Amino acid sequence: MRGDKRCFAPVVNSHTRLLILGSLPGDASLAAGQYYAYPHNKFWELLGAVIGVDLRALPYPARLESLLAHGVGLWDVIAQAERKGSLDAAIRNQKHNALLDLLGELPALRAVAFNGGTAAKIGRRQLKPCGGDLLLIDLPSSSPAHTLPFDAKAHAWSVLREALAR
Template sequence: MAHTPTLVTHTIEPLFDSRSRVLMLGTMPSPKSREYGFYYGHPRNRFWPVMACLWDEPPATTIAEKKALMLRHRLAVWDVLAGCEIVGASDASIKRPRPNDLARIIDAAPIEAVVTCGSAATRYYERFDAPRWPELPHLALPSTSPANARMSLDALVKAYAPVKELTEGGEAAAGVLAALAPTAAAVSDPEDSAPGVSAPGDAR
């Protein structure tokens, strides 16, 4: 396996509309996601199964179905970084990170909370974005990559349950928001533990 960093630019458009309430952020599209043309494009990444389980819906299989699922539940999706040098899909190998301008979404939609998916996304959000929006509640969640093998699908669904509460508003959302500090502590993921080593199959 080659360990030469590649300069990568983010080319997948953010997904949001005027109803989006929660912004979900990854780090950077993996090679598989760039090839697929949408977020979490590796077939073994569990992001989309988790989203379907949260709302007890059939799994979304096409890009159109995935977009519809997110917008239906008032979720926006993007990544923290607009570009970087990276080896495969290894977030731990990232150098020269360049952030996306999240104002594109935050200024256009009624975003009430930010969710980062994986410890690298959390780190870069706290570095580049949390100081700009210190009042915006931030929830750090574990990665859905198969590199995070210690967490089963059921465990991930349980960890992501606050996302559903945040999108639905009311007392449940208020409880989650009240529990969140302005920025959350980083979550440790196995995918970030070994610089220069890609997650299995570039699995994001």
């Protein structure tokens, strides 16, 4: 593919109880080789509030270790696509990740949360065969392009505490 952008490897282990799925890393994340690297994206603050850890203060490898220690995994619904810039609306010619295959490798998984509308639309379609066995949660995007105030996003993301307690 021309202008091809690819997702990162999943961050999961056998203790993952909650999997958070984004759409596809943005340009800042791809350049840094890190999930949610764009400084104005509120992902680390939102999830840190859920698990009670100041994730933004940690070096990136320690952030991922902290997520795994709390039963949280990360991945994206899109494996690769063409996209100019970082907006989901610009995604073209996408190929999806094999979500069902990954879920089959996660024995402790109880819930999947979608970070934004694009992730929810694609992910829910792929996970339909799971039926009601898995809690599916749609979250407002942590991206600054999604203009909901931070407090409203934090309130919506707080439901992840219950998902982790399942």
